[in-house]
Amino acid sequence: MTEFWRLPATEIATLVRAKQVSARDVARDALARLAVANPPINAVVQHDAEETLAEAARIDAAIARGEDPGPMAGVPVTIKVNVDQTGWATTNGLRMQKDHRATEDNPVVANLRKAGAVILGRTNTPAFSLRWFCRNGLHGHTRNPWNPGITPGGSSGGAAAATAAGIGAVGHGTDIGGSIRYPAYACGIHGLRPTLGRIPALNPSFPDRHLGGQLMAVSGPLARTIADVKLSFAAMAARDIRDPWWVDAPMEGPPAPKRAALCIAPEGMPTAPAVADALRDAARRLEAAGWVVEEVPLPPLREPARLQAMLWLAETRRGLNKAFAAEGDPDASFVYAQMEALCPEPDLFGLMDALQARAGFVRQWMTFFETYPVALCPVSAELPFPDQLDVESPEAFRRVMEAQLTQVGLPLMGLPGLAVSTGLVGGVPIGVQLLAGRYREDLLLAAGAAIEAAGAPATPIDPRAALGGAGGPAA
Numbered sequence: 209m210t211e212f213w214r215l216p217a218t219e220i221a222t223l224v225r226a227k228q229v230s231a232r233d234v235a236r237d238a239l240a241r242l243a244v245a246n247p248p249i250n251a252v253v254q255h256d257a258e259e260t261l262a263e264a265a266r267i268d269a270a271i272a273r274g275e276d277p278g279p280m281a282g283v284p285v286t287i288k289v290n291v292d293q294t295g296w297a298t299t300n301g302l303r304m305q306k307d308h309r310a311t312e313d314n315p316v317v318a319n320l321r322k323a324g325a326v327i328l329g330r331t332n333t334p335a336f337s338l339r340w341f342c343r344n345g346l347h348g349h350t351r352n353p354w355n356p357g358i359t360p361g362g363s364s365g366g367a368a369a370a371t372a373a374g375i376g377a378v379g380h381g382t383d384i385g386g387s388i389r390y391p392a393y394a395c396g397i398h399g400l401r402p403t404l405g406r407i408p409a410l411n412p413s414f415p416d417r418h419l420g421g422q423l424m425a426v427s428g429p430l431a432r433t434i435a436d437v438k439l440s441f442a443a444m445a446a447r448d449i450r451d452p453w454w455v456d457a458p459m460e461g462p463p464a465p466k467r468a469a470l471c472i473a474p475e476g477m478p479t480a481p482a483v484a485d486a487l488r489d490a491a492r493r494l495e496a497a498g499w500v501v502e503e504v505p506l507p508p509l510r511e512p513a514r515l516q517a518m519l520w521l522a523e524t525r526r527g528l529n530k531a532f533a534a535e536g537d538p539d540a541s542f543v544y545a546q547m548e549a550l551c552p553e554p555d556l557f558g559l560m561d562a563l564q565a566r567a568g569f570v571r572q573w574m575t576f577f578e579t580y581p582v583a584l585c586p587v588s589a590e591l592p593f594p595d596q597l598d599v600e601s602p603e604a605f606r607r608v609m610e611a612q613l614t615q616v617g618l619p620l621m622g623l624p625g626l627a628v629s630t631g632l633v634g635g636v637p638i639g640v641q642l643l644a645g646r647y648r649e650d651l652l653l654a655a656g657a658a659i660e661a662a663g664a665p666a667t668p669i670d671p672r673a674a675l676g677g678a679g680g681p682a683a
Contacts, residue, residue: 213241214668217283217377217436221324224282227271231282231326235264238284238328242375245353248671249360251370252286253347254296255329260284263326270324278324280443285325286376288367289347290337291427292411293317293330301335301344302535308413315408315448316380316427323443328376331366335537336528337382338544340390340612341596342366345537351595353671354396354637358592361391367430368395374668377431378440384425384520386587386615389627389641392430394592396629396637396665398656399430400437403646404622407444408451418526420519422453423566424619432667434628434657441649457647464651466499469580471506477589477613482633490584490630490640490659497658506583506643507572509617515562516620517551525553539599546598546605570621577645582655585614587627587641614641626652629664637665 212220212234223229239257246252270277287293290300292310294317299305313321320327335344342350342365352360353373360369364381368391371379381388383401392399407427410416417425429440442459470491473479479487491501524532524544532544554562576583589611598608609616618625623646629639640659644651 212237213374215377216433217280217431218433218439220283220377221279221281221439224267225271225277231264231267232261234282235260235284235326238376242328245373245375245671246370249351249353249369249373250348251331251350251366251373252329252375253332253366254289260326260328267324267326278322279439280320281324283325283378284328284376285320285378285380285440286328286331286367286370287317287380288333288364288382289330290333290382291316291380292413293327296330298411298413299346300337301333301346303346304531304535306346310413312412314411315450316444319408319444319446319448320380322446325378325443331364331370331379333363333366335535335540336532337363337387338540339363339598340386340593340608341539341598343539343596351671352395352592353669355635357595358636359394359595359597361394361592363387364391364430368392368397368399371395371430371432372397372667372669373671378436379430380427381430382425382427384421384619385516386612388428388430389587389625390612390615392627392629393587393639394637396632396667397430397432398434398437398629398660399627400428400441400649400652401618401625402426402428402441402445402649403624405453405455406457406647406649408448408454410450418523420523423519423622424516434653434660438653455647460650461648464581467580468494468499468501468582468584468655469506470501470503471583471585472503474506474585474614475508475510477586478610479586479589480591482591482638483586483589486630486638487584487586487640490628493659493662494584494655496662499655499658501584502580504580506585507576508569509613511565512569512620513613513617514551515565516616517547518554518558518562521547521551522554522559542599543605546602550609566620573621573623574645577648581644581648581651583643585641585643587614587639588612591633591636591638618643622646624649624652626656628656628659630659631663632665
């Protein structure tokens with residue numbers, strides 16, 4: 209029997225559309241893979257096999273009628289538990305929301321269905337989707353399939369761990385401070401944080417978010433190949449007028465020079481030697497593919513990171529802080545307290561000043577991209593962290609925050625970023641981050657494909673091997 213779970217989404221969709229295999233057969237195989245690979249890592253925390261098979265049957269029926277099943281026909285995907293999916297609880301990793309069932313799909317879910325994708329299950333996140341680690345009191349602890357001693361990342365840690373382990377070809381994630389890019393990095397796959405307004409977003413079962421969340425939070429794909437990132441990104445970005453931020457921008461922009469800026473340690477971030485080596489290796493890969501790479505400083509990220517935290521916490525401080533107390537999740541409570549200590553509460557004028565400053569930072573970055581259409585920088589200053597490092601002590605939390613400067617700084621400007629996996633260091637995944645101007649995800653994907661072509665970790669991997677200390681190619 210063909211193991212479809214090993215195949216990239218592009219190949220699965222081609223086979224299903226050509227009637228060489230049924231979507232139902234692909235779904236059965238995906239469910240079998242979930243049954244074997246999920247128990248060691250606890251990445252998928254909600255699923256219904258019959259619902260998955262019924263979705264696949266609808267794809268097969270559409271093909272039998274001669275209808276176009278969509279560009280992702282039969283591709284198994286996972287959805288993060290912090291977005292609405294009809295009939296399922298939008299838990300966001302919270303006990304208090306375990307019965308909060310959605311009656312309508314979030315636009316990203318609706319768009320994946322329209323593209324022919326088959327939802328395999330829903331993936332774990334830390335409580336409140338708050339951390340770069342993945343544990344909560346409702347769904348439990350998600351482990352990295354490469355090595356349980358390192359974080360799978362967060363908050364889309366379940367999505368990244370599942371995708372790396374072959375549980376679905378594509379994982380849906382969300383990113384307000386690195387929650388797509390960092391899990392992709394930690395799990396040895398690729399992850400795209402799109403431009404603000406690219407992928408429509410709305411949880412109909414909740415009130416709209418305040419301004420900080422509206423300006424900085426996005427949905428995006430995690431996948432094992434850049435081609436799969438591109439395919440699923442286009443599907444997710446389809447029109448949905450329920451999101452007033454959505455922009456009908458072309459998926460391909462005008463031609464741009466193959467020129468990239470390399471920055472090893474933006475604004476003095478303490479970049480580890482292994483991370484610096486990975487960046488220089490990625491630069492050489494780009495040069496071999498015809499790019500010109502120059503090592504130059506990047507526009508500001510440190511002050512945008514401070515303002516990002518202030519805007520996000522302004523939303524949290526207006527009522528959500530009471531939810532932290534009510535939920536009583538020790539990890540979330542500790543992390544929130546550390547963030548409050550690092551970020552004084554602003555007054556009205558402070559918020560106005562932050563939004564005014566944002567305009568200037570966007571201008572600086574967009575001007576920079578006129579000269580260097582792509583920037584190459586760290587995903588994190590360190591290799592993937594030891595699991596649960598951030599809650600060990602206030603000092604450990606500050607270490608984590610400093611290492612994540614590029615994760616936190618970028619969202620303030622609403623810019624896109626792509627985490628590209630490039631290899632392993634002692635069995636631990638490593639990669640690089642690419643940045644570009646607004647709506648220029650096409651440049652990120654082109655550069656990412658050039659880097660990927662020179663080598664990436666072999667995935668899917670077998671998480672059962674990781675129980676012995678290190679993961680490896682799937683058996």
